[in-house]
Amino acid sequence: MAGITEATIEADPRLPVIRTTRDFAATPEQLVRAHTDPVLFARWVGPDATTTRVEHWDARTGGSWRYVSVHDGTEYGFHGCFHEVRPDRIVQTFTFDGDPDGVALETFWFEDLGDGRTRLRAQSLVDSFESRDAWLRSGMEVGVNEGYAKLDGMLADGTV
Amino acid sequence: MAGITEATIEADPRLPVIRTTRDFAATPEQLVRAHTDPVLFARWVGPDATTTRVEHWDARTGGSWRYVSVHDGTEYGFHGCFHEVRPDRIVQTFTFDGDPDGVALETFWFEDLGDGRTRLRAQSLVDSFESRDAWLRSGMEVGVNEGYAKLDGMLADGTV
Numbered sequence: 001m002a003g004i005t006e007a008t009i010e011a012d013p014r015l016p017v018i019r020t021t022r023d024f025a026a027t028p029e030q031l032v033r034a035h036t037d038p039v040l041f042a043r044w045v046g047p048d049a050t051t052t053r054v055e056h057w058d059a060r061t062g063g064s065w066r067y068v069s070v071h072d073g074t075e076y077g078f079h080g081c082f083h084e085v086r087p088d089r090i091v092q093t094f095t096f097d098g099d100p101d102g103v104a105l106e107t108f109w110f111e112d113l114g115d116g117r118t119r120l121r122a123q124s125l126v127d128s129f130e131s132r133d134a135w136l137r138s139g140m141e142v143g144v145n146e147g148y149a150k151l152d153g154m155l156a157d158g159t160v
Numbered sequence: 161m162a163g164i165t166e167a168t169i170e171a172d173p174r175l176p177v178i179r180t181t182r183d184f185a186a187t188p189e190q191l192v193r194a195h196t197d198p199v200l201f202a203r204w205v206g207p208d209a210t211t212t213r214v215e216h217w218d219a220r221t222g223g224s225w226r227y228v229s230v231h232d233g234t235e236y237g238f239h240g241c242f243h244e245v246r247p248d249r250i251v252q253t254f255t256f257d258g259d260p261d262g263v264a265l266e267t268f269w270f271e272d273l274g275d276g277r278t279r280l281r282a283q284s285l286v287d288s289f290e291s292r293d294a295w296l297r298s299g300m301e302v303g304v305n306e307g308y309a310k311l312d313g314m315l316a317d318g319t320v
Contacts (some may be wrong), residue, residue, distance in 0.1 A: 014289075015175075015287065015288070016175060017287060056222070061224075062216070062221075062223075062224030062241050063222075063224075063241075064221075064222030064241065071177075077224075080243060081222050081223075081224065081241035081242060081243050081253070082241060083240060083241050083253040083255070083263055084255070084263075089261075090276050091253070093241070093251070093253065093265070095242040095243070095244070101246075102248075103243055103251050103265065103267070105253070105263065105265040105285070105287075107263070107287075123287065125265070125285065125287050126177070127175065127177060127265075127283065127285050129174075134172060158297075
């Protein structure tokens with residue numbers, strides 16, 4: 001049985017930023033597809049216990065997105081706009097409907113490690129340390145790690 | 161002759177944020193219009209010595225924008241997406257073409273002071289103090305103050 005690959009999730013001591021790093025057996029093109037194709041994205045994002053329904057999706061520079069995660073019948077909505085979608089980087093905004101005044105600026109970098117491996121670095125920037133620390137306390141690592149494990153499986157079986 | 165109203169422009173000591181505060185003889189609705197109508201926006205934004213050409217404009221939640229400022233024949237492009245446009249707040253991203261990897265998350269709050277006056281509070285959040293301080297050193301206050309003075313004039317003569 002393969003070991004579980006845990007993402008590194010770190011709080012910046014000087015900035016209201018969370019940084020996540022995770023390596024994948026994938027090309028950068030595959031990881032970009034996993035983040036921009038709504039059917040693929042809905043299959044891997046979030047904890048195992050949730051299902052995701054994409055309600056709006058235009059993954060282009062200047063586009064926008066909205067999806068709903070369903071857990072035990074309760075719906076949790078998220079939305080934002082795509083500032084930039086390019087082969088090495090996606091920049092987007094992120095708001096949870098339950099905290100409608102909160103906005104994060106998220107950046108995903110896709111770094112080609114060669115030999116069919118790619119490092120995903122993600123950064124989430126907000127405007128207060130309190131908001132950042134509340135995200136860290138929210139149990140976000142469960143969704144991150146279970147989601148990326150699902151993506152590992154989709155890469156291994158050729159879905160992505 | 162009326163005195164010049166200068167905006168308050170402040171760097172946050174703990175966050176990579178610039179905050180600008182400026183009062184206007186306007187309703188919140190007028191200020192939102194000045195920020196969302198592309199013809200009006202192009203007339204007031206930026207220093208007196210520049211002219212602005214809007215190239216793309218969809219000032220709705222999930223929309224995007226692009227304009228070019230022309231100074232002495234040189235063009236400076238800016239673009240971003242509108243995360244949210246609502247009566248009391250606009251949240252958008254902002255990139256200067258000359259620094260294509262840099263992204264700011266900008267928030268504008270429109271606070272009704274009564275008696276036909278509104279306080280505009282603007283916040284620009286970036287992911288490093290170095291980027292923030294470079295903006296502060298760029299002479300941005302000239303564009304801010306000359307732009308807002310033009311907007312004062314457009315409010316006074318009924319253009320907005």
